[in-house]
Amino acid sequence: MYVIGAVNGFLFRFGFETILPESPEAIRLLGTGYLLVTEKSLELAGGLLLLSGRFVPLAAAALFPVTVNIVLFHAFVDRGLLPLVLGMLAAHLYVLWTKRSHYAGLFES
Numbered sequence: 001m002y003v004i005g006a007v008n009g010f011l012f013r014f015g016f017e018t019i020l021p022e023s024p025e026a027i028r029l030l031g032t033g034y035l036l037v038t039e040k041s042l043e044l045a046g047g048l049l050l051l052s053g054r055f056v057p058l059a060a061a062a063l064f065p066v067t068v069n070i071v072l073f074h075a076f077v078d079r080g081l082l083p084l085v086l087g088m089l090a091a092h093l094y095v096l097w098t099k100r101s102h103y104a105g106l107f108e109s
Helices: 002-013 024-031 036-052 056-076 079-098 100-107
Strands: none
Touching (some): 079 100
């Protein structure tokens, strides 16, 4: 989903129509350039890492703030895809949970 979302974001940024319908408020917000290139670049890199199976704990940790931003965006601005986004959040939390041993060093003093 991250790779598809990133490609869709880059195509929208460069003037093509979006793949998924969005509300007028969402289109106006994305039209402001609100960190879109940075976010979509991170989505693309992280999504490719997840698909390749390499550095999965790193990709999952780096993409978590993006996932939270996506959930909040769809909860408050464009509710049309909220069920899909909540499923994406659940899948992301599952990956983080299964890789939790890799994050143990972050919580040691």
